[in-house]
Amino acid sequence: xxxxxxxxxxxxxxxxxxxxxxxxxxxxxxxxxxxxxxxxxxxxxxxxxxxxxxxxxxxxxxxxxxxxxxxxxxxxxxxxxxxxxxxxxxxxxxxxxxxxxxxxxxxxxxxxxxxxxxxxxxxxxxxxxxxxxxxxxxxxxxxxxxxxxxxxxxxxxxxxxxxxxxxxxxxxxxxxxxxxxxxxxxxxxxxxxxxxxxxxxxxxxxxxxxxxxxxxxxxxxxxxxxxxxxxxxxxxxxxxxxxxxxxxxxxxxxxxxxxxxxxxxxxxxxxxxxxxxxxxxxxxxxxxxxxxxxxxxxxxxxxxxxxxxxxxxxxxxxxxxxxxxxxxxxxxxxxxxxxxxxxxxxxxxxxxxxxxxxxxxxxxxxxxxxxxxxxxxxxxxxxxxxxxxxxxxxxxxxxxxxxxxxxxxxxxxxxxxxxxxxxxxxxxxxxxxxxxxxxxxxxxxxxxxxxxxxxxxxxxxxxxxxxxxxxxxxxxxxxxxxxxxxxxxxxxxxxxxxxxxxxxxxxxxxxxxxxxxxxxxxxxxxxxxxxxxxxxxxxxxxxxxxxxxxxxxxxxxxxxxxxxxxxxxxxxxxxxxxxxxxxxxxxxxxxxxxxxxxxxxxxxxxxxxxxxxxxxxxxxxxxxxxxxxxxxxxxxxxxxxxxxxxxxxxxxxxxxxxxxxxxxxxxxxxxxxxxxxxxxxxxxxxxxxxxxxxxxxxxxxxxxxxxxxxxxxxxxxxxxxxxxxxxxxxxxxxxxxxxxxxxxxxxxxxxxxxxxxxxxxxxxxxxxxxxxxxxxxxxxxxxxxxxxxxxxxxxxxxxxxxxxxxxxxxxxxxxxxxxxxxxxxxxxxxxxxxxxxxxxxxxxxxxxxxxxxxxxxxxxxxxxxxxxxxxxxxxxxxxxxxxxxxxxxxxx
Numbered sequence: 001x002x003x004x005x006x007x008x009x010x011x012x013x014x015x016x017x018x019x020x021x022x023x024x025x026x027x028x029x030x031x032x033x034x035x036x037x038x039x040x041x042x043x044x045x046x047x048x049x050x051x052x053x054x055x056x057x058x059x060x061x062x063x064x065x066x067x068x069x070x071x072x073x074x075x076x077x078x079x080x081x082x083x084x085x086x087x088x089x090x091x092x093x094x095x096x097x098x099x100x101x102x103x104x105x106x107x108x109x110x111x112x113x114x115x116x117x118x119x120x121x122x123x124x125x126x127x128x129x130x131x132x133x134x135x136x137x138x139x140x141x142x143x144x145x146x147x148x149x150x151x152x153x154x155x156x157x158x159x160x161x162x163x164x165x166x167x168x169x170x171x172x173x174x175x176x177x178x179x180x181x182x183x184x185x186x187x188x189x190x191x192x193x194x195x196x197x198x199x200x201x202x203x204x205x206x207x208x209x210x211x212x213x214x215x216x217x218x219x220x221x222x223x224x225x226x227x228x229x230x231x232x233x234x235x236x237x238x239x240x241x242x243x244x245x246x247x248x249x250x251x252x253x254x255x256x257x258x259x260x261x262x263x264x265x266x267x268x269x270x271x272x273x274x275x276x277x278x279x280x281x282x283x284x285x286x287x288x289x290x291x292x293x294x295x296x297x298x299x300x301x302x303x304x305x306x307x308x309x310x311x312x313x314x315x316x317x318x319x320x321x322x323x324x325x326x327x328x329x330x331x332x333x334x335x336x337x338x339x340x341x342x343x344x345x346x347x348x349x350x351x352x353x354x355x356x357x358x359x360x361x362x363x364x365x366x367x368x369x370x371x372x373x374x375x376x377x378x379x380x381x382x383x384x385x386x387x388x389x390x391x392x393x394x395x396x397x398x399x400x401x402x403x404x405x406x407x408x409x410x411x412x413x414x415x416x417x418x419x420x421x422x423x424x425x426x427x428x429x430x431x432x433x434x435x436x437x438x439x440x441x442x443x444x445x446x447x448x449x450x451x452x453x454x455x456x457x458x459x460x461x462x463x464x465x466x467x468x469x470x471x472x473x474x475x476x477x478x479x480x481x482x483x484x485x486x487x488x489x490x491x492x493x494x495x496x497x498x499x500x501x502x503x504x505x506x507x508x509x510x511x512x513x514x515x516x517x518x519x520x521x522x523x524x525x526x527x528x529x530x531x532x533x534x535x536x537x538x539x540x541x542x543x544x545x546x547x548x549x550x551x552x553x554x555x556x557x558x559x560x561x562x563x564x565x566x567x568x569x570x571x572x573x574x575x576x577x578x579x580x581x582x583x584x585x586x587x588x589x590x591x592x593x594x595x596x597x598x599x600x601x602x603x604x605x606x607x608x609x610x611x612x613x614x615x616x617x618x619x620x621x622x623x624x625x626x627x628x629x630x631x632x633x634x635x636x637x638x639x640x641x642x643x644x645x646x647x648x649x650x651x652x653x654x655x656x657x658x659x660x661x662x663x664x665x666x667x668x669x670x671x672x673x674x675x676x677x678x679x680x681x682x683x684x685x686x687x688x689x690x691x692x693x694x695x696x697x698x699x700x701x702x703x704x705x706x707x708x709x710x711x712x713x714x715x716x717x718x719x720x721x722x723x724x725x726x727x728x729x730x731x732x733x734x735x736x737x738x739x740x741x742x743x744x745x746x747x748x749x750x751x752x753x754x755x756x757x758x759x760x761x762x763x764x765x766x767x768x769x770x771x772x773x774x775x776x777x778x779x780x781x782x783x784x785x786x787x788x789x790x791x792x793x794x795x796x797x798x799x800x801x802x803x804x805x806x807x808x809x810x811x812x813x814x815x816x817x818x819x820x821x822x823x824x825x826x827x828x829x830x831x832x833x834x835x836x837x838x839x840x841x842x843x844x845x846x847x848x849x850x851x852x853x854x855x856x857x858x859x860x861x862x863x864x865x866x867x868x869x870x871x872x873x874x875x876x877x878x879x880x881x882x883x884x885x886x887x888x889x890x891x892x
Contacts, residue, residue: 004202004205006194008095009072009128010139010202011142012070014044014070014071014072015040015045015073015144016044016046016047016066016070017032017044017076018073018077019048020032020048020054021048021050022051022055027100028077031100031136031146031147031148032046033055034149035144040145041142042071045060045067045070047059047066049061063088063089063091064091064092071096072094072097073086073094073098074146075098076100076148078101079101079104079111082118083114083117083118086125086127086129090122090127091125095126096127097127097128097129097130098130098134098136099134100132100136101133102132102133103132104133106133115192119192128198129192129193129194130189130191130194130199131188133190135148135149135189137185137187138153140154140155149172150169151176153172153175153181154180154181156180157209157210158289159182159185159186159203159209160182160185160213161186161196161203162186163187163189163216164187171282178427183206184203186199195224195225196228197229198814201228203232203236204231204236209236210292211236211237211238212236212237212238212239213289214240214241216240216243217242220603222603222604222717223787226273226274226604227787231785233275233276233457234275234457234779235779238277239276239288239446241279241281241285263602263604266604266625267604269604269625269626269627270604270717271453272452272453272456273457273626273718275450276450277446277450277453283439284439284442287434290432290433290434290443299407299451300448301325301326301377301445301449301451301452302377302378303320303377303378303441303448304330304373304376304378304379305351305352306366306379306380307352307382308354308358308382308386308389309356309384312384312412312414312437313353316351316382316437316440316441320441320444320445325444325445325448327351328373328375328376330349330350330373330375330376331373333373334372334373334376337372338369341361341362341365341366341369342354342355352370354366356386356389357388358389359390359393360390360397363381363397367401367402371401376407378407378408378447381411381412382437383412383413384414389418391418391419392425394422399426399429399431402429408432408444410431410443410444411426411431411434412435412436413426413433414436415435423435455633456634457783459633461634461721463629463670463713463720468503470502471502472501472675474501475498475501475672478494478497478501482494483678488702489537490702491511491578492509492532492581493509493534495699495701496509496699498672498701499684502672504665504668504696505695506699507584507586507697507698511578511579512580512581512582515557515558515561515562517579518579518580519557519558521582522554522557525582525583527551527552527553528551528552528584529551529557529582530582530584530585531547531551531564531582532580532581532583533547533580533581534579535572535577536576537572537575538572539683543571544568545567545571546567565577590655591657591689592644592647592648592690593614593685593687594610594612594686595609595610595617596687597609597682597683597684597685598673599680599681604717605715605716605717606679606716607625607626608625608626608638608666608670610623610642610662610666611624611644613686613687614686617685622642625638626638627717627718628674628718629670629671629674630667631667635663635667635670636663638666639659639663639666657691658690658692658694661689661693662687665696669682673716677706678703678706679701679703682701683698683699684696685698719785719787720786722786725739725740725841726740731832731833731834732832732833733832737834739837739838741791741792741793742782742807743782744782746793747778747779747782749802750773750804751772751773753807764824767857767859789812790810790849792838792845794834805834806824806825806826806838808839809821809822809842810822810842810845810851817852817853818852818853819846819851819854823839836872852891854874854890855888856889857887858885859884859885869888873890875888877889
């Protein structure tokens with residue numbers, strides 16, 4: 001953590017409290033007293049021109065009078081005074097602040113103007129701050145209590161990050177009585193400067209933090225938030241409560257998909273892809289805190305229940321089924337063990353009812369057998385106090401067995417007085433304990449969700465599949481032509497042309513503008529045909545009489561044309577009508593109607609939806625959503641989260657539909673979202689799916705002009721795998737080399753690469769005597785965020801296997817304009833131009849990202865690296881802090 005730019009905010013050596021006072025009702029006065037009481041290890045300076053001394057300490061009139069520039073300024077003064085105080089702090093050399101004052105954007109236009117002035121002042125001096133309108137921050141391990149809460153949290157390894165100060169105080173009060181401590185308590189408030197993204201960045205690298213709890217009301221920078229969330233959740237479990245909805249997300253939108261997908265569902269999609277767990281209530285957050293503080297990590301969602309009462313076991317089972325938790329099927333070996341240890345009257349299944357008179361020995365045997373079963377991922381152990389029950393002894397048995405297993409054990413000792421001793425044993429042992437079955441089962445479901453979401457986090461789909469290349473350029477021309485005409489809704493013909501460009505099969509479509517033309521087209525196409533109104537102003541055609549099916553003669557087509565025009569004009573007289581669309585009647589008796597769509601969330605960008613289709617789509621309310629890009633694993637998961645997925649299988653006399661065809665359509669729509677940022681809504685409804693494949697019977701696409709972006713995928717919350725950066729090259733000796741971005745599945749190859757480096761090369765690269773990479777470091781190096789960092793591998797093939805020859809990487813600095821690089825090449829492959837080539841490609845990638853400077857640190861004894869840097873145009877300078885290191889940098 002020594003190099004993180006927020007160190008001085010969260011680990012300051014000196015703090016100044018502005019507005020400090022001896023008045024009981026003074027917020028700054030409470031903060032100053034809290035700082036003195038909490039045992040802060042650094043200096044604390046009260047600042048208030050009204051006092052010469054305060055609580056026996058010298059008080060200073062302003063920042064200019066302080067004996068040093070403090071690491072951190074705590075400001076809790078009236079809103080109009082904050083920007084001037086921050087300006088004085090900036091002139092004094094202060095670079096970090098926490099602004100607790102209220103009265104900014106939440107009070108209206110005047111407050112918005114003051115908040116903008118505050119932001120501008122901070123920007124002028126390079127000050128980063130938390131707030132305004134927040135509770136403050138706590139770092140219990142160093143005695144930092146810069147809040148107006150009563151008391152300081154106990155030290156621990158959980159971080160609490162909340163937009164609500166009130167929630168922080170409630171959580172702190174609950175945690176104290178439950179023996180749970182915190183590494184950090186951070187109330188972000190209005191997040192005028194530092195927001196969740198940068199705070200999560202810090203916590204990801206904070207060794208004192210092992211798990212994170214979050215309370216979220218809204219997100220400002222989706223890409224930064226998602227990027228940081230995915231980075232931290234690769235290293236530490238994250239549980240969050242998200243409340244509220246984005247105002248823009250609740251506005252009516254034109255398409256079926258838009259009507260179905262609300263911002264809350266989209267946030268759930270974000271949670272799945274970020275590898276974190278979302279809970280719905282504060283009580284559930286408390287329960288999760290208890291579980292996280294125990295450091296239990298499940299590997300699946302198969303739960304075994306051990307209980308001495310049938311009723312509680314049934315209650316737990318019912319809730320588990322409701323939450324999607326699977327009841328583990330005990331193996332024959334486990335049943336045999338339990339038969340030997342339990343009375344003949346035990347339940348002989350899961351839940352394992354050890355009978356009401358069970359003593360510690362039965363609990364010990366039952367729990368041990370379940371934990372040893374490979375079909376079990378975790379155990380809920382329950383006890384109800386009965387005349388012969390000894391809750392304390394049973395708890396000791398559970399603790400003893402739980403300590404010998406890596407699988408999670410959650411306990412529920414029901415009651416109060418009689419079981420208090422048992423719960424105390426669990427608390428001391430760090431085992432999650434509850435008094436009723438519901439929170440216990442819920443906690444296991446959250447942990448199981450965490451496991452599944454971590455699998456989703458590992459997925460790194462590219463923007464375009466490896467199948468037939470789409471005609472993205474042709475699709476762009478269609479969109480640009482429509483936008484040039486001032487249109488934001490594509491016609492059905494244009495919409496289907498876009499789908500065809502991405503290899504999605506569509507029904508043949510022709511446009512007729514009068515009855516005779518419609519009749520001739522139908523005759524050419526062959527009867528029967530379907531007729532639909534062609535208007536960019538009408539989304540739901542059947543609602544206004546704009547659909548006729550099964551027209552089997554020229555006379556029927558003419559009559560349908562005239563009747564449709566009259567009826568549509570009656571319902572929608574203002575709509576602009578451009579004739580009708582003629583299509584052949586699709587003869588697919590076994591077809592299921594599904595919907596595939598895209599909607600654009602105002603914060604998180606494009607989202608893909610799948611569910612039941614047809615005219616009753618809103619009534620059925622069967623849909624699941626996912627953030628793009630997708631791959632087969634993610635597409636399969638999206639389909640299976642809907643009820644309609646069960647209809648895709650064989651039933652009655654209908655053969656199974658082509659499940660893979662639906663997957664392919666979802667993957668192609670994902671490609672469209674990646675490559676065509678102008679698409680804001682898309683409906684394929686219905687998509688007809690049967691045993692022979694999938695066909696888009698109807699389609700509607702809405703578009704919007706987009707500002708130019710340096711990042712071609714800047715419109716998306718998750719950056720796709722940058723497959724466009726894959727290049728091929730040949731060494732002077734003729735060996736073929738591929739240069740490509742790293743992927744999570746490269747972890748094993750990367751570990752072998754590092755193990756094979758010489759001791760000198762390892763030291764030059766890591767500036768330490770590294771033998772091999774730790775699991776956390778391996779995750780950090782292979783599961784990267786392509787939006788703000790890049791790692792390019794040079795690989796070749798030997799004996800049919802990929803082999804890593806070298807890697808060059810950069811990570812963008814917080815300023816957003818510079819980056820730090822690192823480079824290493826296998827000893828046996830050095831002196832062949834690999835390092836030079838990797839650095840050239842890396843600099844090109846950084847340049848294309850809009851970065852302006854690349855810099856690094858090189859040991860001065862690493863003469864070959866310094867020579868390479870010079871040949872690439874880097875300046876080589878003395879390091880300002882370490883004589884053994886050279887600082888190298890160049891403009892890009």
